Amino acid sequence: MEDKVLSLKNLTMSYSGKNVLNGINLDVYRGQIIGYIGPNGAGKSTTLKIMLGLIDNYEGTVEILGKDISKSGYTYKERIGYVPENAEIYDNLTAAEYLTFIGELYGLDREVARKKALHLLIEFDMEHVFHSRISSFSKGMRQKVLIVSSLLHNPDVIFLDEPLSGLDANSVMIIKDMLEALANKGKTIFYSSHIMDVVEKISNRIVLLVDGEIKADGSFEELKAESQKGSLESIFNQLTGFDEHKETAEHIVSIVTEDTYD
Amino acid sequence: MIENGLLKVLDPFRSIFRKFNIDYDMMRLILQMKLTMDARRVPTILSQSKKKEGNQFIKGLWIYGLYGLILIPFFFLGDNLMLQASLITGIAMFILGTSMISDFSSVILDVRDKIILNTKPIDSRTINAAKVMHVSIYLTLITGAFITIPAIVLLFVNGFFYFVIFIIEIILLDIFILAITSLAYILILRLFDGEKLKDMINYVQIMLAIGMVIGYQIIIRVYDVVGFELIYHFSWWHLLIPPLWFGAPFELLLNQDYSLGIILLSILAIIVPIVSIFAYYVSMPSFERNLQKLMEESKKSKKRNKNLGQLLERLLCFSKEERAFYRFASIMISRERDFKLKVYPSLGMGLIFPLIFLYNNLGYQSFEALSESKSYLTIYFCNIIIGVVVFMLQYSGKYKGAWVFYTTPIKKHSIIYSATLKAFFVKLYLPILFILSIVYVWIFSFRIIPDLIVILFSGIILMLISYKMFSVAKIPFTEPIESAQQGGGSSVKIILLMILVGIFATIHFAISTITFGIYVYLFILVIVSIVLWKIIFR
Numbered sequence: 001m002e003d004k005v006l007s008l009k010n011l012t013m014s015y016s017g018k019n020v021l022n023g024i025n026l027d028v029y030r031g032q033i034i035g036y037i038g039p040n041g042a043g044k045s046t047t048l049k050i051m052l053g054l055i056d057n058y059e060g061t062v063e064i065l066g067k068d069i070s071k072s073g074y075t076y077k078e079r080i081g082y083v084p085e086n087a088e089i090y091d092n093l094t095a096a097e098y099l100t101f102i103g104e105l106y107g108l109d110r111e112v113a114r115k116k117a118l119h120l121l122i123e124f125d126m127e128h129v130f131h132s133r134i135s136s137f138s139k140g141m142r143q144k145v146l147i148v149s150s151l152l153h154n155p156d157v158i159f160l161d162e163p164l165s166g167l168d169a170n171s172v173m174i175i176k177d178m179l180e181a182l183a184n185k186g187k188t189i190f191y192s193s194h195i196m197d198v199v200e201k202i203s204n205r206i207v208l209l210v211d212g213e214i215k216a217d218g219s220f221e222e223l224k225a226e227s228q229k230g231s232l233e234s235i236f237n238q239l240t241g242f243d244e245h246k247e248t249a250e251h252i253v254s255i256v257t258e259d260t261y262d
Numbered sequence: 263m264i265e266n267g268l269l270k271v272l273d274p275f276r277s278i279f280r281k282f283n284i285d286y287d288m289m290r291l292i293l294q295m296k297l298t299m300d301a302r303r304v305p306t307i308l309s310q311s312k313k314k315e316g317n318q319f320i321k322g323l324w325i326y327g328l329y330g331l332i333l334i335p336f337f338f339l340g341d342n343l344m345l346q347a348s349l350i351t352g353i354a355m356f357i358l359g360t361s362m363i364s365d366f367s368s369v370i371l372d373v374r375d376k377i378i379l380n381t382k383p384i385d386s387r388t389i390n391a392a393k394v395m396h397v398s399i400y401l402t403l404i405t406g407a408f409i410t411i412p413a414i415v416l417l418f419v420n421g422f423f424y425f426v427i428f429i430i431e432i433i434l435l436d437i438f439i440l441a442i443t444s445l446a447y448i449l450i451l452r453l454f455d456g457e458k459l460k461d462m463i464n465y466v467q468i469m470l471a472i473g474m475v476i477g478y479q480i481i482i483r484v485y486d487v488v489g490f491e492l493i494y495h496f497s498w499w500h501l502l503i504p505p506l507w508f509g510a511p512f513e514l515l516l517n518q519d520y521s522l523g524i525i526l527l528s529i530l531a532i533i534v535p536i537v538s539i540f541a542y543y544v545s546m547p548s549f550e551r552n553l554q555k556l557m558e559e560s561k562k563s564k565k566r567n568k569n570l571g572q573l574l575e576r577l578l579c580f581s582k583e584e585r586a587f588y589r590f591a592s593i594m595i596s597r598e599r600d601f602k603l604k605v606y607p608s609l610g611m612g613l614i615f616p617l618i619f620l621y622n623n624l625g626y627q628s629f630e631a632l633s634e635s636k637s638y639l640t641i642y643f644c645n646i647i648i649g650v651v652v653f654m655l656q657y658s659g660k661y662k663g664a665w666v667f668y669t670t671p672i673k674k675h676s677i678i679y680s681a682t683l684k685a686f687f688v689k690l691y692l693p694i695l696f697i698l699s700i701v702y703v704w705i706f707s708f709r710i711i712p713d714l715i716v717i718l719f720s721g722i723i724l725m726l727i728s729y730k731m732f733s734v735a736k737i738p739f740t741e742p743i744e745s746a747q748q749g750g751g752s753s754v755k756i757i758l759l760m761i762l763v764g765i766f767a768t769i770h771f772a773i774s775t776i777t778f779g780i781y782v783y784l785f786i787l788v789i790v791s792i793v794l795w796k797i798i799f800r
Contacts, residue, residue, distance in 0.1 A: 052381040056551060077383035088377040090295065092302040101295050105288070105382040133302075 003030040005188040011060040020046050022212040033183045035203030036192040042209045044192045081150035085161035091135040106153035120148045139166035157188045176202050200232035215239050285388045292392040325753040326407035333412040337419050344494045348509025352481045359439045359474045364607040366397045373556050386550040431508050434535045441538035448545050451552035464602050468610030496523025507531035578684050587681035600659030600743040612647035616640045638706045642767040649759035652728035658739035667737050680799040682738040712780050719787040720766045726794045731755050
């Protein structure tokens with residue numbers, strides 16, 4: 001259980017002079033489900049992009065599966081699955097074409113990729129649209145295609161950026177249980193989301209990022225004991241130093257209904 | 263499918279790609295997907311136009327076949343081989359180069375699929391190679407369409423040997439164009455950041471486009487007229503003019519001219535394309551890395567002094583709604599990257615063409631004679647861009663945002679287009695006409711002011727006609743920019759519009775011989791513009 005899968009050492013990143021990540025240190029072990037949370041603009045997506053090799057002018061070291069990704073080249077990506085945040089997808093391909101293509105990019109055989117994709121989509125009740133273009137899909141269907149595309153090659157580490165967006169309640173339950181089962185098989189899951197009660201339920205470790213720094217790191221129980229709050233949502237509010245939601249909401253409503261703006 | 267055939271042609275070169283550390287199978291796979299997607303470009307769901315399937319690009323190739331016919335007269339031009347060959351390669355370079363710059367820059371600089379491809383276990387070199395091959399395939403097809411007829415004519419007129427040299431040269435020329443354009447982008451991607459970078463890309467495009475035009479113009483000037491003969495004398499600066507490099511091998515091999523200058527130029531024709539494509543190969547990984555910069559959001563946006571802009575806005579737009587769309591369109595025109603990539607090279611041409619034709623006239627008359635003449639009509643060449651840009655106004659890289667036009671309570675949808683046309687006219691066309699006007703008034707004195715106003719109004723009429731001819735989309739910026747790679751149909755329309763510009767110029771010329779005719783003409787044009795505008799945006 002103690003295999004280190006992912007290790008960030010003093011990870012710093014700045015865009016045009018402004019620091020987005022301020023020295024992040026994080027070790028992740030096999031079988032963990034990390035809930036990576038934080039307010040908008042805290043640097044969550046940037047961290048994911050760095051780990052996937054989309055950004056490489058960072059400082060510090062990133063080791064994935066024991067290899068420094070700045071030195072090991074692109075091959076480490078063979079063992080990673082990724083669901084991006086805003087569903088980037090070639091939507092003028094059919095689900096079959098897209099998934100086969102992605103499978104092949106991960107080095108799978110064409111026929112293997114196609115079959116596996118079909119079997120996975122059957123589980124999501126999507127076999128009837130296997131040969132339809134993704135552009136005709138609803139948001140939830142696209143999201144399922146993206147999730148399937150990240151799993152085809154049986155990855156050891158899975159990065160998910162808001163994977164549940166657009167999914168209905170039943171599908172959310174499937175994904176939650178699926179992630180748990182994958183973790184039990186020794187997969188490591190790195191999960192970033194804003195939906196606190198989902199993170200609370202599925203993660204066995206929660207990492208809170210605020211302004212490019214880790215503010216809290218531990219299991220839900222540990223965080224709860226520390227902050228003496230009942231839900232992850234209120235822990236989140238407390239740790240990000242936000243307690244004015246009521247006032248802000250009232251301000252918003254008064255601005256919306258104000259007549260003097262004409 | 264044509265796409266698969268194209269890929270089969272590549273297969274024999276598998277081992278060459280391997281030698282250059284490119285994963286051939288992976289590259290082929292990516293290419294295949296991209297070609298499949300190109301074939302599936304369909305108009306958006308929002309637009310009501312009929313569905314068109316198939317690769318629009320391939321369907322539009324015939325227009326290049328038409329351009330190719332331009333080359334044929336040059337095969338019969340005099341007996342100066344060097345002049346003939348450098349003019350032919352000059353024109354080829356101009357046509358292929360401008361299409362490369364305006365149609366394929368967006369493919370090379372594409373960052374949209376980075377999240378899909380660069381997160382997969384593929385070497386970035388392979389991803390870039392796929393991109394380059396994607397462009398190369400189209401460039402090859404364009405070249406093929408462009409030279410097939412001329413090459414056949416050439417084979418019969420000038421013989422087999424000439425033909426072989428021609429084919430080899432054209433291949434080198436393509437490599438040169440592809441590599442030089444990409445290297446220019448690599449350089450600015452390395453040098454600049456953020457918003458500056460995005461502006462620089464457009465400037466470089468304009469410069470490249472202008473460079474093509476000027477380079478081609480210089481060719482004719484390196485020849486001395488001795489009696490009725492054009493004689494070529496080498497001087498060192500000719501080494502800087504690519505069409506001359508490509509003209510030299512003909513002279514060298516066919517005329518057995520072994521002078522030092524010709525040999526040097528011929529060597530450049532071979533060495534430079536090879537060296538530049540190699541330089542490109544070496545800098546490929548850093549290119550992909552620096553492309554990331556295009557995805558970064560820049561925080562600052564400078565507040566400009568908007569007094570003049572606001573004044574124009576109030577003068578031109580009559581309702582609150584129209585003003586809002588005018589502002590929106592102005593921002594889209596000046597900020598939307600994909601739109602700028604396609605449109606700005608044409609703007610550069612619009613600026614440079616009148617000046618070049620004016621300069622040509624200086625060749626056979628003195629400056630005094632020129633300033634007395636009617637050569638100011640050359641300014642009509644800048645009106646040619648109107649058709650091209652109005653056509654492009656329907657497209658945007660961010661076409662998906664257009665749903666807001668359908669969900670908001672807009673009274674008259676036609677007002678969006680009228681406001682957009684006004685924004686185009688003020689933000690893109692007027693600055694060019696203004697700069698040209700300063701130069702022209704300096705040369706021709708203030709007597710041409712009424713003529714300039716006539717040109718302005720003929721520009722408005724042309725804009726309205728272009729809009730009527732091109733408007734597939736009911737609302738501007740709502741069609742995906744990828745589908746704008748000039749299909750055959752629109753090229754015909756653009757050529758028709760160019761002829762129309764010619765007609766306007768001819769009428770203007772005829773009118774200007776009548777005393778006070780110009781004022782009557784101006785009055786008529788103003789009335790016609792107003793009436794047309796009212797009819798179209800009723």
